[in-house]
Amino acid sequence: MTPHRSVETLRWVGDQNGHLVIIDQTRLPTQVVEIELRDVEAVWEAIRSLRVRGAPAIGIAAAYGVVLGLQESGEDEADVWARLDAVTAWLATSRPTAVNLCWALQRLQEVALGHRGQGPASLRAALLTAARALHEEDRDICRAIGRHGGPLLADGSGVLTHCNAGGLATADYGTALAVIFAAHEAGRHLQVYVDETRPLLQGARLTVWELQQRGIDVTLICDSTAAQVMRERRVQAVITGADRIAANGDVANKIGTYQVALAAAAHELPFYVAAPTSTFDLSLASGEQIPIEQRDPAEITHGFGRQIAPEGTAVYNPAFDVTPARLIRAIVCEKGVIQPVTQASIAQCLNPSSATS
Amino acid sequence: MTPHRSVETLRWVGDQNGHLVIIDQTRLPTQVVEIELRDVEAVWEAIRSLRVRGAPAIGIAAAYGVVLGLQESGEDEADVWARLDAVTAWLATSRPTAVNLCWALQRLQEVALGHRGQGPASLRAALLTAARALHEEDRDICRAIGRHGGPLLADGSGVLTHCNAGGLATADYGTALAVIFAAHEAGRHLQVYVDETRPLLQGARLTVWELQQRGIDVTLICDSTAAQVMRERRVQAVITGADRIAANGDVANKIGTYQVALAAAAHELPFYVAAPTSTFDLSLASGEQIPIEQRDPAEITHGFGRQIAPEGTAVYNPAFDVTPARLIRAIVCEKGVIQPVTQASIAQCLNPSSATS
Numbered sequence: 001m002t003p004h005r006s007v008e009t010l011r012w013v014g015d016q017n018g019h020l021v022i023i024d025q026t027r028l029p030t031q032v033v034e035i036e037l038r039d040v041e042a043v044w045e046a047i048r049s050l051r052v053r054g055a056p057a058i059g060i061a062a063a064y065g066v067v068l069g070l071q072e073s074g075e076d077e078a079d080v081w082a083r084l085d086a087v088t089a090w091l092a093t094s095r096p097t098a099v100n101l102c103w104a105l106q107r108l109q110e111v112a113l114g115h116r117g118q119g120p121a122s123l124r125a126a127l128l129t130a131a132r133a134l135h136e137e138d139r140d141i142c143r144a145i146g147r148h149g150g151p152l153l154a155d156g157s158g159v160l161t162h163c164n165a166g167g168l169a170t171a172d173y174g175t176a177l178a179v180i181f182a183a184h185e186a187g188r189h190l191q192v193y194v195d196e197t198r199p200l201l202q203g204a205r206l207t208v209w210e211l212q213q214r215g216i217d218v219t220l221i222c223d224s225t226a227a228q229v230m231r232e233r234r235v236q237a238v239i240t241g242a243d244r245i246a247a248n249g250d251v252a253n254k255i256g257t258y259q260v261a262l263a264a265a266a267h268e269l270p271f272y273v274a275a276p277t278s279t280f281d282l283s284l285a286s287g288e289q290i291p292i293e294q295r296d297p298a299e300i301t302h303g304f305g306r307q308i309a310p311e312g313t314a315v316y317n318p319a320f321d322v323t324p325a326r327l328i329r330a331i332v333c334e335k336g337v338i339q340p341v342t343q344a345s346i347a348q349c350l351n352p353s354s355a356t357s
Numbered sequence: 358m359t360p361h362r363s364v365e366t367l368r369w370v371g372d373q374n375g376h377l378v379i380i381d382q383t384r385l386p387t388q389v390v391e392i393e394l395r396d397v398e399a400v401w402e403a404i405r406s407l408r409v410r411g412a413p414a415i416g417i418a419a420a421y422g423v424v425l426g427l428q429e430s431g432e433d434e435a436d437v438w439a440r441l442d443a444v445t446a447w448l449a450t451s452r453p454t455a456v457n458l459c460w461a462l463q464r465l466q467e468v469a470l471g472h473r474g475q476g477p478a479s480l481r482a483a484l485l486t487a488a489r490a491l492h493e494e495d496r497d498i499c500r501a502i503g504r505h506g507g508p509l510l511a512d513g514s515g516v517l518t519h520c521n522a523g524g525l526a527t528a529d530y531g532t533a534l535a536v537i538f539a540a541h542e543a544g545r546h547l548q549v550y551v552d553e554t555r556p557l558l559q560g561a562r563l564t565v566w567e568l569q570q571r572g573i574d575v576t577l578i579c580d581s582t583a584a585q586v587m588r589e590r591r592v593q594a595v596i597t598g599a600d601r602i603a604a605n606g607d608v609a610n611k612i613g614t615y616q617v618a619l620a621a622a623a624h625e626l627p628f629y630v631a632a633p634t635s636t637f638d639l640s641l642a643s644g645e646q647i648p649i650e651q652r653d654p655a656e657i658t659h660g661f662g663r664q665i666a667p668e669g670t671a672v673y674n675p676a677f678d679v680t681p682a683r684l685i686r687a688i689v690c691e692k693g694v695i696q697p698v699t700q701a702s703i704a705q706c707l708n709p710s711s712a713t714s
Contacts, residue, residue: 223581224613256581304661
């Protein structure tokens with residue numbers, strides 16, 4: 001296993017006429033390949049195809065996508081604004097569940113509004129600056145999540161995680177994995193069990209890879225083995241990322257998260273979620289309102305380069321599920337640890353002044 | 358989808374010098390291939406490699422394996438008996454969890470004892486007769502399971518199953534699927550959700566195929582989607598097979614069954630198990646004593662002709678788990694429906710005279 005720490009999840013090359021470079025995550029772990037995204041169509045495709053994935057990372061990719069989308073937009077201010085609206089609206093359709101995508105696009109639109117009337121060149125420069133800031137900020141957020149969450153994991157304990165909420169899902173360092181990394185860096189020995197995470201195997205392909213690179217003990221299991229691992233007392237805690245969190249604390253995350261949370265509850269194990277505050281969508285009262293992406297049946301029936309189900313098999317392939325707040329012991333964000341998980345505690349953490357007024 | 362109803366899970370061709378023919382289940386559903394097993398080594402390999410699998414079917418295969426193992430054993434009675442002991446002991450090592458394997462081998466040994474002193478030719482003929490009887494009996498048992506269990510599934514309801522407990526796991530007709538088939542034949546419309554069942558995908562490859570052949574509505578899901586399907590009220594019951602059932606009703610079955618049972622309990626859905634009485638092992642007080650087969654890590658890391666985890670990944674790959682009796686609403690066997698599932702009700706069903714004495 002050669003370490004690839006020099007490869008970044010995403011990086012922008014050049015000025016506002018530059019381009020985005022990402023690791024093509026669909027080719028990990030057997031191939032570490034960077035690809036160049038030189039127009040907004042390529043960014044949209046990369047997000048849709050999960051070449052770049054993870055709620056924070058797709059927010060950053062989309063922000064750079066806006067920059068790419070305006071490169072050829074000319075010098076007519078009205079044209080540029082029309083193009084900005086079109087590009088952001090279109091990027092928002094690449095994946096529906098992760099709210100960080102919309103959050104990042106909205107942030108760039110706000111920056112644009114602040115530069116209205118200053119000319120297209122100024123606007124394009126400002127958007128790149130904003131995308132870079134969002135990217136840089138995510139690094140700090142991930143470190144803060146690690147700092148707040150690390151103490152939740154005891155020395156010598158086993159931890160189970162699902163999907164990939166690591167450096168590959170963010171600017172770097174991750175959300176759920178940031179908590180594991182921080183505990184590891186603090187000298188605590190952990191045994192991490194990773195669900196392979198069908199259908200696209202982000203756990204097997206990405207999370208195992210990231211943990212190996214950092215020298216953390218990792219064991220791969222099938223998704224269906226999680227409850228057995230708990231029953232055998234091999235793990236003492238579960239931690240996952242999130243794609244969207246409703247105002248009441250219900251969490252949308254990779255399909256299978258809910259099942260793991262139920263198993264954790266049955267074994268009286270703490271189930272933690274780690275996510276930046278940009279993952280909260282306070283406009284939704286509960287998880288029932290979170291849109292759930294339905295994906296191609298072929299991800300299941302032909303997922304390993306080989307047909308594994310009969311022709312014409314009907315498939316139900318939701319990409320996410322919703323874990324109710326009552327199953328979540330705490331949510332770790334860059335501002336701290338939200339515990340218990342309630343509408344009030346979330347509001348208090350996200351906006352302390354308004355919540356106490 | 359061409360129906361292949363003429364293909365049998367197992368069939369014996371010829372007299373005691375004949376051979377066994379099985380469907381190679383590792384090649385389903387894309388290829389329907391029969392293979393000939395002409396010696397006991399081939400039977401052992403076919404069981405170990407899951408070319409023939411499912412607790413009742415491997416019992417039948419092992420019985421025929423004994424017949425094959427004695428074909429070249431000569432005319433010296435002592436040699437034949439030594440060979441019988443060696444063959445049965447060796448076949449028992451092919452897979453450790455399903456007790457039907459040992460049960461079938463034991464039954465053949467009892468038949469052999471009844472023919473002691475009658476000469477090798479008579480013994481070989483008697484063993485083939487016993488293997489054929491066991492095979493034929495399994496057909497009747499499966500139909501009886503269907504008859505007893507069918508009424509548990511209501512018209513218009515959704516049913517979830519895990520792994521394959523169908524005709525391919527038995528002489529024909531199945532155990533868990535027998536219940537579904539019988540309900541379907543009684544005119545009740547069912548929507549069946551099938552867990553793909555990693556790592557070897559018996560659900561995707563075998564169960565979907567069997568349900569399609571009978572014209573039953575079937576939807577394939579990832580194992581991690583089972584709880585979500587329950588949450589959405591798409592299913593009203595769960596039914597699986599079993600590989601070994603302890604005296605107290607704890608059930609060993611394909612890895613992931615326990616997780617599904619926990620999810621069913623959380624959604625207050627009935628979880629049923631269907632299995633012949635040969636699956637009960639009353640010598641074990643509880644499921645904790647059931648030996649659990651550990652299988653090759655490559656089933657997870659390289660399962661579909663493609664490497665899906667980094668080199669050197671540590672893997673935990675138990676083939677089975679144990680679902681405690683408290684999570685099981687009823688066990689359907691050929692003698693009837695055991696409900697509630699307790700040591701007393703099991704003893705009463707399996708041996709009514711001794712239990713009431």
